[in-house]
Amino acid sequence: FSVEVVExxxxxxxEISHGHAHGPGGVEH
Structure with a gap:
């Protein structure tokens, strides 16, 4: 994989309580 950090x-x-990041749309799981 090749990635670029953009922000x-x-x-x-x-996010802290869930233990992972959420995308721009919020919680989608």
Whole structure:
């Protein structure tokens, strides 16, 4: 795989509680 980091941000409380990042649309699982 080849990746490029395009943005860094602080995790939201919801992401921290779920243990993973959420995309721009929010929780989709």
């Amino acid at each position: 860094l941000r602080q995790a939201t409380e919801e």
